Amino acid sequence: MADQPSNVDSPPSEQPESPDIGIVVEDIELTRGQIIRTRLKLAWRSFRKNWSLFAENKIGIVGLGIIAIFGLMAIAHPILMATVWSDKKDIYDPVIGTDAVIVEKVVVVEVTDPETQLTLQEAQLEGELFASPGDIVEIPLAPAPPSRDHLLGTDPLGRDILSQLMFGARAAFTLGIVAALVTTVLATLVGSVAAYHGGLVDTWLMRQADLILLMPLLPLLIVVAAFYQVGLIGLALILGILGGLGGTAIILKSQALAVKVKPFIDAARVAGGSSRHIILRHVVPNVLPLSFLYMMFEVTAAILTEATLSFFGLLDIEMSWGIMINTAHTQGYTLSGLGTWWLLLPAGLAVTFMGFAFFLVGRAADEVVNPRLRAR
Amino acid sequence: MTSPSASADTLLGTDNILEVDDLTMYYKTRGGYVKAVEDITFDLGKQTALGLVGESGCGKTSVAMSLMGLLPGNAEINKGSIRLDGDELVGLTREELRERRWRDIAMVFQGAMNAWNPVYTVGDQIREAIRYHWEPAPSVEVANARIAELFELVGLAPAMLERYPHEFSGGMRQRAVIAMALSCDPKLIIADEPTTALDVIVQEQILKELKKIQDDLGMAIIYISHDIAVIAEVTEQIGIMYAGRLVELGPTPEVFADPRHPYGLLLLRSTPSIKGPRRKLAPLVGEPADLVNPPPGCRFHPRCPLAEERCAQETPVMEEVSPGHQVACFYWERTAELDIEGV
Amino acid sequence: MLKFIGRRLLQMAFLFVLFLTILFFLLQAQPGDISSQFVGNPEIPPEAKEILRERLGLNESLWGQYTTFIINFFKLDFGVSFTEYPREVSDILLSRLPRTVVLFLTATLLAYWMGFATGKLVAWRRNTKLEHVVTVTGIFLYTVFYPWFAIMMLWIFAANLGWFPVGKFITPSVWNNAPFEANQVFNRMIVVAVLFALFVGVVWYLTRRIGDLDRRKWLRRGIAAGGLVVVAFYWMGSDMRTYAADIAHHTVLPVVTLALVFFAQITLLTRSSMLETLREDYILTARAKGIPERVVRDRHAARNALLPVTTSFVLALAAVIGGGIVTESIFSWPGIGLALLNAVLVEDIPLAIGGLALIGLLSLVGHLIVDILYTFLDPRIRYS
């Protein structure tokens, strides 16, 4: 599910300024503290410049806003568990908590109002074996609609939806960010090494990138998840490698190629820098802005993939947005629609908006990194 | 050469193919209005060639685009008029302009290397121009016959017609562009740096051929370039632009040998050229003017060695210094001093 | 050109072997071997286990197992399904193949066609309300959680509005005592559609030299419409009519749902590709030529914007395949994706691996077709 922003085949024309001051530093023999301070200052300055470009674009800010909301949810969950919900863990725990809202219903022969009535058979199914028409029975209601105790209702197993939703945000962040980090770090390294060395190394690495690019990811993951126990972090690692790595590595390589021909690379080589030193200190920092951009798109892809696999019930994960939908789906609430909206809507929208938000940030960042895309 | 004084022309109203009056065009941008064309006035006689020169960014292409009616969405013609063969072009609708384009005015672009759409054959693209402008639209065979003729005229093998642009060399592409420009028998061709991307030999060949074609077919041509020497041989008149304004306009030999505007002189002296007489180079110091906030008065005064206080306050207008030779400078009589110092 | 295709084919074969190698190691790393799965299944006779071991080369060395594994795949021998014993996996998969291919192809073509037209328009009208609405909707559709979106589509258009059946491939009540197999009817539908497409293709090719564009356009449209009428009459007169209609009715919703998401992606891609193209010099030339703006847009800008959009298909392919599996699952569409999912849930390993390999093969074939198509779209590659 590699997701590619607009320009795939051409590296951006404008190079980000090099944060490299390495050579100068060695000559003047600055103290370590000074070096770090200078570096920080430079980083801060370039951050400020890029931020103002980024902030010009409304969609990026909207994306950041949505991410911030989800971030708050993720942070709030453990806090709530420790404070407000602390004495009701058995109710509010997203996985094992359960709370059946008890409602009273009249047993009738023919149901005219399902909110307050039920048939004899239904009553018997609920365990009221001795009920007869006209009796009032107490029925545990799950899924229960939103109430004061459960602002977003409960799922078919009586678990609090809001708590699940907040917990799911944490899962989504963990997965998305780990997967994206893995992809980005690997793709940056692979791209830089391939571009710097060229030749056989390049061919070898790029063929692998092709293979990953063509890999039908979801079917493969379905099979892998069936053969092995795949947890959240495991999935993040797999996604990091098999997800967008192919496409990202190819694009970052073309960026690294553009960096490779810059004079400061030659200067570093003449100064006797080793390949490793040059790649890590000179090539990689200049590829990083673009890497960061692709990270945003990776997060979207990873979150969507996890949710899909969870939806199929294939993952070894306690709770996530995908599992919330899977629960509703497997318990037969797929088509119950607005009657039980709290089962499908919050989780579905959460996945969607999270992906949406990271995508928006990615697009806005794209315009910072690729000046050609900017509206003039 | 048909260029007596401008006023006589306007009165008669017959000899000129193009009359541009007070043309002013700004681009609206976030930073303000880019005053790319201001108060440009010139006439162009039938079958004559005019050269428009000036530094990069002085608005030459903007003038051409105004004439073509090809301005981008953020451009506005604020005032002035453009009369082509007596018909006013300013104020025409997009559709009317479109119909006239290529039929009346054709253009050879700056950077014509990429002027061809890579996915169609060259013949296909020329036929397209013909299809929309000939009345009635000819059959493919008739159009092809015409294109073959034009190809021969510009020195291309007619068989190249069904080839794709990437199979052409740069020079060949530019010749094909010229053939395309001729395909609808325009009254005026604007050649915007037609040869910049080519090597000097091809450059010269193409200009010579263009000149010959002009003599044969008898259309008017406006050449745009930042190098006077390149176009001196093929034009009858030269206009020098600085920062959106026309600062000197006159017969080519006179302007070339004896420029009266300080900018004209410095421009001529600062460009090294293998054509024309050998001269010592005199640098043109300073930055080109900012077109969003141009200097008051004469736009050239911050860089002008002759500038006096008056130059920063009043805007000089064109005045005739010899028959058909106009200069917008208060102190044009002193320009010659510069030359002596420079040499 | 032929050399190009040959080289491509070789590359693809190489990639496929690599892919199979990965599958092999996936299997190897799994505890026990395939045949051990047989033990617990009462429906499978014990001697079948030995036959299977033989067939999969499990009695050989690791290298022998590997080569047998690879060679078997090229013979389309995927082994025997555990759950539908003794049915061959290849038999199960091949009977489902047309359904998956049709779902995938129609959705892809629909999405490309619509997405390209929309993307082209919004890029042309840059900075208008239309562009903003379409772009935001597009991003939303693109990032929407697809299973959820499919459920919503099913709920709205099938469960709620009742326009379409709620999933599945056929309505059993219609097919009671039917003189045909569902696959028979479906194959006939495919054959008719392919013939029609070929007919249109030939007409397009034969009319390409007509100089008058308007005449050419109307001639082509007229002949295509005529062809459609013939097809309609064919079905009216056919005794498969009701059955074909039933299948078609079931096909619409899954195809549209899958197409919508993909459509969003193509729209976004076309938009940015078109915006890039509009900056090219040849667009200015085209404008200067005084040809109508519509022609500049379609014949010059859009035609070139198509190139990167086509290339990007490679990137989109994996996503579409994933989307296809989800679609098959939610709409109970009995294709390869659904077979894979079910096989995985009941641990029918040969079927799962076979399904996965076939999907991999399909994606490679898709990639190859797009590659070849691209050479036709871009003369710079065609003639070099």
Ligand SMILES: Nc1ncnc2c1ncn2[C@@H]1O[C@H](COP(=O)(O)OP(=O)(O)OP(=O)(O)O)[C@@H](O)[C@H]1O
């Ligand atoms: N679409 C536009 N929007 C805003 N400003 C523009 C636009 N096109 C050109 N300009 C500005 O107008 C000025 C004149 O540009 P123009 O292209 O006419 O110059 P030129 O003389 O042709 O230069 P060159 O020799 O480099 O081609 C420049 O300062 C340029 O930045």
Ligand SMILES: [Mg+2]
């Ligand atoms: Mg120009």
